[in-house]
Amino acid sequence: MASRVMIVDDAVFMRNTLKEIFQGAGYEIAGEAANGVEAVEKYQELRPDLISMDIVMPFKNGIEATREIRKADPRAVVIICSALGQESLVTEAIEAGATDFIVKPFRPENVLQVVQKALATRA
Amino acid sequence: MDMSAYKPLFLSEAAEHLDNLEKDLLALEQHPADAERVHEAFRHLHSIKGMAGSMGYSPLSSLAHGLEDLLVPFRQEKRPLSADVVEVLLRGLDQLRQQLGQAAEDRAIEPAGEELLQAIGRLHGHAAPARGAPEPKAPDSEALRSLQVEVEISPDSQLPAARAFLVYRRLQEAGRVVRCTPTPEELRQGILPGRVLRLSLESREGLPELRRRLDLADVAAVRWLPADEKPPVPTPAPAAPSTPNPAPAAPTVRVSAELLDFFVDAVGELLAQRSHLEELSERLGSGELSGSVRALSQIVRRLHDRVMEVRLVPVSLLTDRLPRVCRDIAGSRGKKVRFAIEGHEVPIDRALVEALDTPLLHLLRNALDHGIEPPEERRARGKPEEGLLRIAVRRRHDRVLMEVSDDGRGIDPSRVLERARSLGLVPPGEPLEAAGALELVFAPGFSTREVAGEVSGRGVGLDVVRTTLTRLGGRVSVHSRPGEGTTFVLDLPLTLAVLQVLLVESAGRLLALPASRVLRVLPLRQENVAVRRQEARLGEPGADFAFQDLSALLRESSFEVSREAVVIGDGEQGRLALGVSRVAGHREVVQKPPGSLLRRAGPFAGTTVLGDGRPVLILDPDQLMERFVARGEA
Numbered sequence: 001m002a003s004r005v006m007i008v009d010d011a012v013f014m015r016n017t018l019k020e021i022f023q024g025a026g027y028e029i030a031g032e033a034a035n036g037v038e039a040v041e042k043y044q045e046l047r048p049d050l051i052s053m054d055i056v057m058p059f060k061n062g063i064e065a066t067r068e069i070r071k072a073d074p075r076a077v078v079i080i081c082s083a084l085g086q087e088s089l090v091t092e093a094i095e096a097g098a099t100d101f102i103v104k105p106f107r108p109e110n111v112l113q114v115v116q117k118a119l120a121t122r123a
Numbered sequence: 124m125d126m127s128a129y130k131p132l133f134l135s136e137a138a139e140h141l142d143n144l145e146k147d148l149l150a151l152e153q154h155p156a157d158a159e160r161v162h163e164a165f166r167h168l169h170s171i172k173g174m175a176g177s178m179g180y181s182p183l184s185s186l187a188h189g190l191e192d193l194l195v196p197f198r199q200e201k202r203p204l205s206a207d208v209v210e211v212l213l214r215g216l217d218q219l220r221q222q223l224g225q226a227a228e229d230r231a232i233e234p235a236g237e238e239l240l241q242a243i244g245r246l247h248g249h250a251a252p253a254r255g256a257p258e259p260k261a262p263d264s265e266a267l268r269s270l271q272v273e274v275e276i277s278p279d280s281q282l283p284a285a286r287a288f289l290v291y292r293r294l295q296e297a298g299r300v301v302r303c304t305p306t307p308e309e310l311r312q313g314i315l316p317g318r319v320l321r322l323s324l325e326s327r328e329g330l331p332e333l334r335r336r337l338d339l340a341d342v343a344a345v346r347w348l349p350a351d352e353k354p355p356v357p358t359p360a361p362a363a364p365s366t367p368n369p370a371p372a373a374p375t376v377r378v379s380a381e382l383l384d385f386f387v388d389a390v391g392e393l394l395a396q397r398s399h400l401e402e403l404s405e406r407l408g409s410g411e412l413s414g415s416v417r418a419l420s421q422i423v424r425r426l427h428d429r430v431m432e433v434r435l436v437p438v439s440l441l442t443d444r445l446p447r448v449c450r451d452i453a454g455s456r457g458k459k460v461r462f463a464i465e466g467h468e469v470p471i472d473r474a475l476v477e478a479l480d481t482p483l484l485h486l487l488r489n490a491l492d493h494g495i496e497p498p499e500e501r502r503a504r505g506k507p508e509e510g511l512l513r514i515a516v517r518r519r520h521d522r523v524l525m526e527v528s529d530d531g532r533g534i535d536p537s538r539v540l541e542r543a544r545s546l547g548l549v550p551p552g553e554p555l556e557a558a559g560a561l562e563l564v565f566a567p568g569f570s571t572r573e574v575a576g577e578v579s580g581r582g583v584g585l586d587v588v589r590t591t592l593t594r595l596g597g598r599v600s601v602h603s604r605p606g607e608g609t610t611f612v613l614d615l616p617l618t619l620a621v622l623q624v625l626l627v628e629s630a631g632r633l634l635a636l637p638a639s640r641v642l643r644v645l646p647l648r649q650e651n652v653a654v655r656r657q658e659a660r661l662g663e664p665g666a667d668f669a670f671q672d673l674s675a676l677l678r679e680s681s682f683e684v685s686r687e688a689v690v691i692g693d694g695e696q697g698r699l700a701l702g703v704s705r706v707a708g709h710r711e712v713v714q715k716p717p718g719s720l721l722r723r724a725g726p727f728a729g730t731t732v733l734g735d736g737r738p739v740l741i742l743d744p745d746q747l748m749e750r751f752v753a754r755g756e757a
Contacts (some may be wrong), residue, residue: 082282082285084281084282085282085313086282086285087282087284087285087288087310087311087312087313088311088312088313090282090285090288091284091285091288091307091310091311092311094285094288094289094292095292100289100339100340101282101285101289103281103282110279110340110341113340114340117338117339117340120338121335
């Protein structure tokens with residue numbers, strides 16, 4: 001059964017890019033969210049196998065959302081989407097419980113490798 | 124996994140372990156009951172065994188294993204280490220060094236010699252049942268194990284430090300991370316030099332589980348090394364001042380010496396360019412430009428200071444092997460000697476480590492051969508049987524002072540003088556005060572071989588020590604009291620690469636003088652120059668110097684009138700006022716050592732290239748003064 005992925009990003013363009021990458025590799029898109037608040041709500045509802053999470057978003061940032069999701073479900077797999085040079089934000093997200101991270105601009109093979117390995121930790 | 128990429132790291136780490144092991148063993152020879160040292164020695168052998176094993180160097184690994192086992196009973200029962208065990212361990216250590224050398228040169232590694240193996244076997248026989256040695260320790264999932272982990276992040280990684288941080292977090296979930304280099308804080312700031320993360324971990328998990336945790340994208344390689352049961356914490360205060368422990372290490376990375384040299388050279392060139400820019404902006408008189416140049420200058424200065432710091436290494440790199448050398452020489456001469464090093468942590472220029480090796484060894488041999496008396500003689504003189512050989516290093520401003528002293532028989536100035544006369548180094552009948560006579564030991568040709576016999580073998584005289592020091596921009600002096608001992612003082616610059624010089628013009632040519640040797644610059648009025656006792660003197664209020672035109676000293680004809688005089692000297696020793704056309708300024712330059720051709724061409728210490736590309740010869744003040752004295756005598 002294909003793993004179900006939820007994409008969280010405030011930019012439609014980024015969501016579409018990721019959607020293409022995931023669908024191209026046979027993953028199922030469980031849903032999308034445009035900010036942290038929406039992400040926390042939708043996670044409870046959709047229970048995807050994996051979330052791709054942007055950091056800088058309105059209302060609630062990705063780090064805060066990650067922390068809440070992991071608190072509610074310690075087995076949640078969250079992949080942080082970061083821009084270059086955001087070491088301190090990424091490390092903060094890792095401390096909040098993120099499983100791994102990918103860096104924009106995305107390289108599909110890199111994204112898929114990270115996602116695959118992250119899902120394997122859950123198995 | 125292909126381990127060849129780890130070879131340089133293995134070689135340098137294993138060599139470090141061996142050096143520390145040697146220190147521990149020598150300390151144990153003095154204090155055999157030092158349980159902490161036994162533990163440390165064990166730890167070093169254990170690490171070498173593990174590392175060599177994972178590199179596939181089985182002869183190395185198995186010898187380390189054999190030696191490690193020798194320590195087991197002493198370690199468990201906290202017994203004092205017996206002298207024969209120390210002896211065999213030292214011999215084993217030498218062999219490990221040889222094997223390491225073979226590994227470095229990609230030669231086949233020879234197994235330990237039969238004789239050594241037999242000695243180890245004999246000791247095993249009566250040391251204790253060496254069963255239950257810690258080696259095979261089955262991966263017991265219950266047992267808490269210590270591991271060293273080295274993780275290399277792939278060059279493809281876009282955020283390598285964050286990637287390393289993830290590794291750190293993953294291992295934290297597996298147990299306790301005792302040490303992490305760089306620190307998590309540094310990783311947060313994006314700092315990961317060389318893309319390598321090193322951790323010490325205590326965990327109950329087995330290797331397969333741990334490996335799975337680090338199955339991450341962009342992790343290029345993971346190396347697992349066994350550590351001892353105890354995490355490597357900074358060692359406590361040294362047991363004896365003679366063999367201090369290494370200082371607790373700050374997080375470090377290994378950088379190739381070549382790269383460092385490049386930095387130093389580049390910064391040196393930057394300094395030169397800076398001087399040139401400063402000159403230009405001054406000439407152009409543009410406020411905007413000069414403000415910017417000033418700002419640039421400050422940055423270059425800071426950069427230079429930090430880069431120079433990187434060049435500095437603790438003096439222990441130079442002195443660490445000396446206790447062993449001292450022990451071996453003293454042993455072969457039937458002398459009892461205690462060796463003490465003070466200030467092993469003082470930083471010196473990396474280039475000095477290599478350059479000083481031979482001179483220091485020579486001074487050491489000298490002290491052991493001629494200085495320190497045999498035990499009977501010492502007893503007869505009312506001295507303790509054990510002689511003292513001491514190296515004390517300290518920093519004074521931008522100089523490093525190194526004292527090599529012994530409490531032996533000292534140097535008798537009258538005998539030195541006698542010998543110098545017999546060698547024709549001093550004209551017969553010329554009186555010399557004691558200090559002057561002592562100086563003669565540095566004279567070329569004043570070999571001590573006659574007395575030394577089998578000793579120095581290589582026939583290196585103290586003149587070589589002096590020549591080396593001079594070449595390094597340093598000095599050596601000797602102080603001695605007959606019957607009480609001798610002290611050699613080595614005075615060295617902290618860094619070698621950058622030299623402060625005074626530029627002077629003489630006979631239409633630009634020349635440089637090391638600024639550290641320039642005492643004064645005086646305006647020159649010909650009426651102040653007088654000829655007394657066939658020697659020109661420059662009279663100044665409160666001072667009177669021997670005077671000579673620089674061009675004449677360089678045997679160049681000049682039609683220019685000297686307008687300024689630069690007084691060079693050594694502080695106490697000779698002073699000489701050199702007449703020059705003008706003083707052209709003060710610069711920081713990168714000194715390039717003189718080739719043999721230049722050495723023969725005149726009194727030059729090297730060359731440099733100024734910011735505007737002009738090559739300039741750097742004068743050697745000592746040779747200038749010698750030349751001056753020689754002229755006077757001719």
